[in-house]
Amino acid sequence: MTTRQEPIVIVGAGHSGSRTAAALRKHGWTGGISLIGEESCLPYDRPPLSKAVLLGKKTGDQCAFYADSWYAENEIDLQLAQSVVRIDRNAGCAILASGREIAYHRLLLATGASINPLTVPGSDLSGVLPLRTPHHAKAIADSLQHGCRLVVIGAGVIGLEVAAAALERGCTVTVLERAPQAMGRSVPAIVSDAVVAEHQRRSVDVRFGVEIVALEGTGKVRAVRLSTGETVACDIVVYGLGVRPNVDLAETAGLATDNGIRTNQYLRTDDERIFSCGDVCCYDSRLYGRAVRIENWRNAEDQADTAARNMLGQQLEFDAVPWFWSNQYDFALQVAGVPSLGSETKVETIGRSRLFLSSDAEGVLRGVSAIGSVRDIAGPIKDFKGVLARTSSHGSSASEGPPPKPPDCAHA
Numbered sequence: 001m002t003t004r005q006e007p008i009v010i011v012g013a014g015h016s017g018s019r020t021a022a023a024l025r026k027h028g029w030t031g032g033i034s035l036i037g038e039e040s041c042l043p044y045d046r047p048p049l050s051k052a053v054l055l056g057k058k059t060g061d062q063c064a065f066y067a068d069s070w071y072a073e074n075e076i077d078l079q080l081a082q083s084v085v086r087i088d089r090n091a092g093c094a095i096l097a098s099g100r101e102i103a104y105h106r107l108l109l110a111t112g113a114s115i116n117p118l119t120v121p122g123s124d125l126s127g128v129l130p131l132r133t134p135h136h137a138k139a140i141a142d143s144l145q146h147g148c149r150l151v152v153i154g155a156g157v158i159g160l161e162v163a164a165a166a167l168e169r170g171c172t173v174t175v176l177e178r179a180p181q182a183m184g185r186s187v188p189a190i191v192s193d194a195v196v197a198e199h200q201r202r203s204v205d206v207r208f209g210v211e212i213v214a215l216e217g218t219g220k221v222r223a224v225r226l227s228t229g230e231t232v233a234c235d236i237v238v239y240g241l242g243v244r245p246n247v248d249l250a251e252t253a254g255l256a257t258d259n260g261i262r263t264n265q266y267l268r269t270d271d272e273r274i275f276s277c278g279d280v281c282c283y284d285s286r287l288y289g290r291a292v293r294i295e296n297w298r299n300a301e302d303q304a305d306t307a308a309r310n311m312l313g314q315q316l317e318f319d320a321v322p323w324f325w326s327n328q329y330d331f332a333l334q335v336a337g338v339p340s341l342g343s344e345t346k347v348e349t350i351g352r353s354r355l356f357l358s359s360d361a362e363g364v365l366r367g368v369s370a371i372g373s374v375r376d377i378a379g380p381i382k383d384f385k386g387v388l389a390r391t392s393s394h395g396s397s398a399s400e401g402p403p404p405k406p407p408d409c410a411h412a
């Protein structure tokens, strides 16, 4: 292992950035680590924001990965409320908005993703919120008073989690989605239909094929206007329209980007001193025979470990089978692999839970989704991850015909 004077600099003090700092210490790096994040709070776990925090069971502060003291104890130079604005690859240094320059031995870009904004007229009214940070989660949680009318724009995983939490808190909930199905990038229609049925059976009004033209109100949002001329009255609007990877810094530095920061299977960019991981990273996957970018918790966790080891000189290929979960009401959704690569989905039942096995035209299993209790589904999903790890590479024949669309596994 090399030990140079310069620290390893991590840009982005989020999930994968903070986990990489921990992994560097775990794997023996004794040199400096600078962890730089533009948010002002300690690095935190995002999944509870759309679940426990909205239900009032946790505060944003309780989502921090590590206490403040942990960074000092592990000699990690944590710089919060600081953006890296430029990378000087010739000089080998990261330049902060404050003007400070930090020379690096290795650099990790763990800049995550940003929410796609809502752009219709009225989007700037008070009571119109996205959900990505503890600040957003607190504002939404404070508004979800009993009897409040919530409109969720976008039936992605996070939108549906917000709907579930709001209903549990006694709100009236309408979900508006432009596409014909919910969670369209993550699961097949048969799975999203089953999830939507759980919402509808609890009286959530879920509407598809809906175009929103404006939000109305004076100062505060009062209604959502649809292209049909109809309005949906509301007290709060939460939108979840997916995210886009934060590639600007990499692009300006001349690194390759394409739906994320492009890396090889070792999570290394085209500059051998610069690596990437997490939501922003679009890596070469041998499993899928193409570049893949994955937006979920497990990916941020696993890539952090691989990136740390590879920055320390190992050559570990990252090729985990994608896996994510969602909790809504009393059921869990777990998804392994990339079900959207399948063309046919078979259903199996385990007690009161259901498994959905998605296979391609050649009968190769490409993804498994499960809805039900964690006790029923966690074991089978784990087993199927093993099967998918063995079969996916054989099924991805990218050599004939036009290049297939890269899988893009989105939690949002």
Ligand SMILES: Cc1cc2nc3c(=O)[nH]c(=O)nc-3n(C[C@H](O)[C@H](O)[C@H](O)COP(=O)(O)OP(=O)(O)OC[C@H]3O[C@@H](n4cnc5c(N)ncnc54)[C@H](O)[C@@H]3O)c2cc1C
Pocket (backbone or CB within 6 Å): 011, 012, 013, 014, 015, 016, 017, 036, 037, 038, 039, 045, 046, 047, 048, 049, 050, 082, 083, 084, 085, 110, 111, 112, 113, 131, 132, 133, 158, 246, 249, 277, 278, 279, 280, 295, 296, 297, 298, 300, 323, 324, 325, 326, 327, 411
């Ligand atoms: C509300 C919510 C609920 C979720 N629930 C689930 C779930 O149930 N299951 C699941 O599998 N996944 C879930 N996810 C997804 C999961 O949390 C993300 O995939 C994970 O946080 C990605 O980690 P990351 O490190 O790539 O990005 P992030 O955690 O977003 O960290 C990136 C950080 O980099 C910072 N940054 C960007 N540019 C710069 C710069 N130039 N200088 C300094 N700092 C910079 C950003 O401000 C940010 O803090 C959820 C996400 C959200 C938002």
